[in-house]
Amino acid sequence: MTTAKKQKKVTRASIDAFFQSGTIAVAGVSRKPKKFGHEMFREMRLKGIPVVPINPHADEILGEKCFKDINSLPPEIKTLLIITQKKDTPAVVEQAIGKGIQRIWMQQMSETKEAIEQAEKNNIEVIHGKCIFMFAEPVSSVHKFHRWIYRLFGVMPK
Numbered sequence: 001m002t003t004a005k006k007q008k009k010v011t012r013a014s015i016d017a018f019f020q021s022g023t024i025a026v027a028g029v030s031r032k033p034k035k036f037g038h039e040m041f042r043e044m045r046l047k048g049i050p051v052v053p054i055n056p057h058a059d060e061i062l063g064e065k066c067f068k069d070i071n072s073l074p075p076e077i078k079t080l081l082i083i084t085q086k087k088d089t090p091a092v093v094e095q096a097i098g099k100g101i102q103r104i105w106m107q108q109m110s111e112t113k114e115a116i117e118q119a120e121k122n123n124i125e126v127i128h129g130k131c132i133f134m135f136a137e138p139v140s141s142v143h144k145f146h147r148w149i150y151r152l153f154g155v156m157p158k
Contacts, residue, residue, distance in 0.1 A: 008120060008126070009157075010127050010128065010129065010130055010157050011157050011158065012156070012157045012158055014103075014125055014127055014157075015127060015130070015135050015157060017103065017125070018079060018103050018105055018125075018127060019049065019135070019136070019137075021078060021079040021102070021103055022050065022076065022077070022078070022079060023050040023051065023052055023076070023077050023079070024044070024049065024050065024051045024052075024077075024079045024080070024081050025051075025052050025054055025067070025070065025073050025077050025079065025080045025081070025101075026040070026041050026044070026051050026052065026053055026054060026080075026081045026083065027054040027070065027080060027081070027082050027083065027084055027092050028054070028055075028082060028083035028084035028085075028088075028092075028110065029041040029053035029054060029055050029058075029061050029066070029083070030055070031055065031057065031058050031061060036083065037083045037084075038061070040081075040083055040107070040132070040133070041053055041061065041062065042062060043133070043136070044132075044136060045062065045064075047136055047137065047138065049136060051064075051081075052064060052065070052066075052067060052073070052077065053066045053067070054066070054067045054068070054069065054070065054073070055067075055068075056068045056069060069095060070092065070095035070096055070098075070099050070101070071095055071098070071099060073099065075100075077101075078100065078101055078102040078103065079101070079102065079103045079104075080092075080096050080101045080103070080104045080105070081104075081105045081107065081132060082104060082105065082106045082107060082110050082111075083107045083110055084110050085110070086109070086110060086111070086112050089106065089110050089111065089112050089115045090112060090114060090115045090118065092115075093115045093118050093119050094118070096119070096124065097118070097119070097122045097124070101124060102124060102125065103124065103125045103126075103127075104119050104124055104125070104126050104127070105126075105127040105128075105130075105132055106126065106127070106128045107131065107132060108128075108129065108130070108131055111128045111129070116128050130157070131143065131146070134146055134147045134150070135147075
């Protein structure tokens with residue numbers, strides 16, 4: 001019988017470090033305005049968070065140069081938000097490992113146990129199981145309410 005490796009707990013320090021680490025590459029930005037990946041990218045830009053889109057099928061999204069894949073990112077970008085479909089996440093993590101990415105946030109519904117373990121095995125700090133909208137300041141709308149609920153029940157990362 002084999003036992004699965006226990007995943008590291010997400011801490012407030014790791015969340016803060018993610019947002020303070022410079023430009024964030026966003027894998028899975030959609031060209032379609034009504035898709036979650038497009039909305040997330042747009043909202044992060046509106047909040048003043050420095051982000052760049054990754055989409056193999058676009059040259060530009062919301063006026064920003066779009067990178068085809070992680071390998072085409074500038075070398076100074078070391079932080080990645082993954083909002084791809086689960087089936088694509090392991091390949092994105094493999095590219096991130098090869099590129100020397102240091103921090104990854106796997107948005108809920110994008111994460112897989114295997115992808116988390118692979119990133120952690122390669123000494124990448126991973127945030128998972130958390131919606132980035134609950135932590136991207138200023139937090140508003142339903143996400144502010146969700147954050148209040150998390151605090152109420154003592155489940156906010158410490």
